[in-house]
Amino acid sequence: MPSTLANVYVAAVPDEHALVERLRQGEEDAFMQLVASWSPSMMRVARLYVPSAAVAEEVVQETWLAVLTGIDRFQERSSLRTWVFSILVNRARTRGERERRTIPFGALAGAEAEGEFDAVDPERFVREGDAVGAWAAPPVRWWEEPERALDSGEAVRRIEAEIAKLPEMQRLVITMRDVAGLSSEEVRHALDISETNQRVLLHRARSKVRAALEDYYADA
Amino acid sequence: MPDLLRRFRRRHRRDGPLACRELVELVSDYLEGALTTAQHARFEAHIAGCENCSGYVRQMRETLSLMGELPTESISPHAERDLLDAFRDWRERPS
Numbered sequence: 170m171p172s173t174l175a176n177v178y179v180a181a182v183p184d185e186h187a188l189v190e191r192l193r194q195g196e197e198d199a200f201m202q203l204v205a206s207w208s209p210s211m212m213r214v215a216r217l218y219v220p221s222a223a224v225a226e227e228v229v230q231e232t233w234l235a236v237l238t239g240i241d242r243f244q245e246r247s248s249l250r251t252w253v254f255s256i257l258v259n260r261a262r263t264r265g266e267r268e269r270r271t272i273p274f275g276a277l278a279g280a281e282a283e284g285e286f287d288a289v290d291p292e293r294f295v296r297e298g299d300a301v302g303a304w305a306a307p308p309v310r311w312w313e314e315p316e317r318a319l320d321s322g323e324a325v326r327r328i329e330a331e332i333a334k335l336p337e338m339q340r341l342v343i344t345m346r347d348v349a350g351l352s353s354e355e356v357r358h359a360l361d362i363s364e365t366n367q368r369v370l371l372h373r374a375r376s377k378v379r380a381a382l383e384d385y386y387a388d389a
Numbered sequence: 390m391p392d393l394l395r396r397f398r399r400r401h402r403r404d405g406p407l408a409c410r411e412l413v414e415l416v417s418d419y420l421e422g423a424l425t426t427a428q429h430a431r432f433e434a435h436i437a438g439c440e441n442c443s444g445y446v447r448q449m450r451e452t453l454s455l456m457g458e459l460p461t462e463s464i465s466p467h468a469e470r471d472l473l474d475a476f477r478d479w480r481e482r483p484s
Binding site for chain 1: 408409410411413414416417418421423440441442444445447448449451452453455456457458459460461462463464465468469471472473475476477479480
């Protein structure tokens, strides 16, 4: 992952065990710093399930309360972030999509990772002959044309719209990994999905978002 | 599970050069550091000689970089204040 992204990601905690101890001891600075640092990413994830920022805020608040209630019993077998985000995701989901909450993430992930998938429209590759499988319609190099790349605001909106269209697990995985900045291990433990499924879902989600962005720049 | 089998074989095949169409299926795993040493070597050998595929990898990096820029909103100061109050109550819990 490019290190330039680190500043917008949810901050990793250098010494988690010490932090958990400080929380248990009732150090309010430790708690409030954590709330300030992680809540923006938590809002993003909550918004995948609930219709408004106000409801997302309630879900984030409830999650922090659940963290306080559970921290004495927290075993530290997973990272603190994994644990906090697993509480968050389950609460957001229960709040947002009543009819689907009984399907475990693992089963949904398996279903979404099945079937054929093409990262790029097969029409864009040479179909036969010596050059079969080579690019016929090469990738658009939008970064080489500053006038195209100028409005990153609109590009960001296209990305958000594309993420919103993804199936549930792909949307969750890409948001937790690439928007919130959790590690693959944290995401897989928080959602209780296999490593392979995590990678397949991430690949599919990223490929679709990339394609949407390329379409946007190609039309610009 | 024929799909899984096909993907597995595509991913683990070591012989012969990688076609562009195969490479695009490996880009995320490449960026994740999830390729085997042999796959990684084939991948890098391909992009070193293929401007289109190195352009594709660049597209993916640009996409990831923009995703890291999505605007975030935090919870309101009022909600933070409520949490602080809740924390202070909780701190008095019987041990």
